Amino acid sequence: GEHKRAVSSVSFAPPTTRNNNGSSVSSNNAPPGGLATCASASADGTVKIWQVDTTIGRTDTAADMKSSTPLTARCHLQGHTRGINDVCWSPTGEYLATASDDKSLRLYDAIKGETFVEFKGHQNFVFC
Numbered sequence: 001g002e003h004k005r006a007v008s009s010v011s012f013a014p015p016t017t018r019n020n021n022g023s024s025v026s027s028n029n030a031p032p033g034g035l036a037t038c039a040s041a042s043a044d045g046t047v048k049i050w051q052v053d054t055t056i057g058r059t060d061t062a063a064d065m066k067s068s069t070p071l072t073a074r075c076h077l078q079g080h081t082r083g084i085n086d087v088c089w090s091p092t093g094e095y096l097a098t099a100s101d102d103k104s105l106r107l108y109d110a111i112k113g114e115t116f117v118e119f120k121g122h123q124n125f126v127f128c
Contacts, residue, residue: 003042009086012052013037013093013110037074039096039110043083047098048073049110075113079106086128099128 013036038050050071082101089096095116096108105119105128 003040003044003046003048005043005083007040007042008084009041011039011087011089013039013089014091037093037110039087039089041084041087041098045078045080045082045084045100045102047077047084047087047096047108049075049077049096049113075110077108077113077115079115079118080104085125088128097128099125101125 015036036052038052039047040050041047051074052071077096077098080098080100080102084098084100086099087096089110094110096110098106098108100106103120103122103124105122107116107119108114109116
């Protein structure tokens with residue numbers, strides 16, 4: 001599950017909760033433990049979405065602070081033809097924006113792992 005080139009940006013999705021009708025609502029009160037969603041962008045032009053166990057490292061001993069299981073990417077996003085400079089989440093955590101040296105910005109559906117829209121036409125490298 002590793003990137004083939006250097007990681008250029010890492011971003012955690014905002015914590016979310018579900019309201020009574022099932023839609024996602026942002027929350028400033030993240031649970032103290034469990035899973036968090038993280039995205040890493042790379043110079044290889046890809047993004048990986050990870051589920052990170054936030055309980056790792058919350059114990060008193062150094063031996064307990066190491067995870068014995070390596071992370072496996074939940075999703076692998078492709079589409080850029082050059083390296084990605086930045087990655088950021090929408091406030092709801094439903095979308096992920098990437099900015100690239102290929103002079104484009106992509107908006108991905110982070111749930112489905114698909115490109116939602118691509119913004120082309122920039123004259124130079126793009127940053128978020």
